[in-house]
Amino acid sequence: MKLKALLASAGLAAFAATAQAAEVELTLSHWVPATHMLQPGGMEPWAKSIGEASGGRIAITIYPASQLGAAPDHYDMARDGIVDIGFINPGYQPGRFPIIAAGEIPFLVANAKGGSRALDEWYRQYATREMKDVYTCMVIVHDPGTLHGTKGPIQVPADLKGKNIRPAHATMARLVNSLGAASVQVPAGEMRELISKGAADMTASPWNSIYTFGLQDVTKHHLDLPFYVTTFAFVMNKAKIDGLSPADRKVMDDHCTPEWAEKMATRWADAEAAGRQKMIDAGNHTFYKPTPDDVNLWKRATATLQGEWEAAATEAGVDAKAAWANLGETLKKYGADVK
Structure with missing residues (x-):
């Protein structure tokens, strides 16, 4: 019933x-x-x-x-x-x-x-x-999604320090914590309430989900980088x-x-990809495009995550290094590996 x-x-x-x-x-x-x-x-x-x-x-x-x-x-x-x-x-x-x-x-x-x-x-x-x-x-x-915030800048990892950030998942929660930010993890459907109440300064999200979940009027600053x-x-x-x-x-x-x-x-x-252009057309959003040196800073900041995954996968009984290599090969086979 x-x-x-x-x-x-x-x-x-x-x-x-x-x-x-x-x-x-x-x-x-x-x-x-x-x-x-x-x-x-x-x-x-x-x-x-x-x-x-x-x-x-x-x-x-x-x-x-x-x-x-x-x-x-x-x-x-x-x-x-x-x-x-x-x-x-x-x-x-x-x-x-x-x-x-x-x-x-x-x-x-x-x-x-x-x-x-x-x-x-x-x-x-x-x-x-x-x-x-x-x-x-x-x-x-x-x-691929990125970080969206109520204020900027959001260009390099140091810009996350001291912020409250809603991560998309547990891996990103560990990342933002390691960068001196506090993770506030809630499901996607609770993003708007979290940010509109001031409980978070940023959220991780693919582009059009900002519109889907009604955050386009509260998150006006965006890391312009395919991140995760x-x-x-x-x-x-x-x-x-x-x-x-x-x-x-x-x-x-x-x-x-x-x-x-x-x-x-x-x-x-x-x-989701169309959401970025929608924001550009709206004209009231600020995009922070990392330079090549900035991108290297982000990659350096995330470098420990693979090792952490390998340790957890090994504990789960997996040959982690072989599994990681196989994942990379499979992504490459379907044109989905990051060059």
């Missing part, structure tokens, strides 16, 4: 009508707005393709905006069967998923399209170990997918691939 009520309130009647006629009804829960390009540009086409490939046997109902639970809880929600499919940011739970955190290291992933395909392909060899409680369907990243990406995953309740018929299981497996990871990320990536 609770799900039906939420469905009605979300205005998702089209999905509901399909679900009621299907043999397998799946819930997909996420925590960004329904208008966020990830839903109309990624999740909805994916769900439609699954419905068509199954001949209408499988229907997916999408619940956006944390309707079914808080953003950091989505892995456990899928594990426990509260939802069938959860969209997760592993970095919202520091230390829990050290292997996939490789994707969080700045200056590693050059673009979201090839980057999503590469990270998904690379992580498949580790997913059953690190996310053993669920079925990991796919891994994606967003278009965030890793995300779609994870599914194991009992649910293991209980599917062989034909339906094949449909789901065919939609949980590196190719689908790239498709899922593509329209979102284009939308």
Whole structure:
């Protein structure tokens, strides 16, 4: 009854009508707005393709905006069967998923399209170990993001000292702390409230998400540098997918691939990249373009993060140096390595 009520309130009647006629009804829960390009540009086409490939046997109902639970809880929600499919940011739970955190290291992933395909392909060899409680369907990243603040300058690492900064994930939280800033970690949906109340001076975000989450009037200063990406995953309740018929299981497996990871990320990536030009056109934003020497300062400031990741991955039972090399090779294969 609770799900039906939420469905009605979300205005998702089209999905509901399909679900009621299907043999397998799946819930997909996420925590960004329904208008966020990830839903109309990624999740909805994916769900439609699954419905068509199954001949209408499988229907997916999408619940956006944390309707079914808080953003950091989505892995456990899928594990426990509260939802069938959860969209997760592993970095919202520091230390829990050290292997996939490789994707969080700045200056590693050059673009979201090839980057999503590469990270998904690379992580498949580790997913059953690190996310053993669920079925990991796919891994994606967003278009490279940067730092956005209420005041400037934001050009070199020293500009972060003494600031309160909302990081995108645990790796960035460690970075800003090492630079003399204080990290204030909240999910993306809470960025505006955090900054408008003065509890943070800066936030990490891809460009258009500043508009999506309503920060364009409070963050007017921007580090004009492709700095980092965030890793995300779609994870599914194991009992649910293991209980599917062989034909339906094949449909789901065919939609949980590196190719689908790239498709899922593509329209979102284009939308995020367009946000920078939107700010330029608005004319009331200040962009701080680092010089080559400034970029070297940023790279020097982030240099210890790879070693920290290797230590954590080794503790998790991974040959970290080989894994890191393989990740670099896979990114290069799909044109997503930083030159």
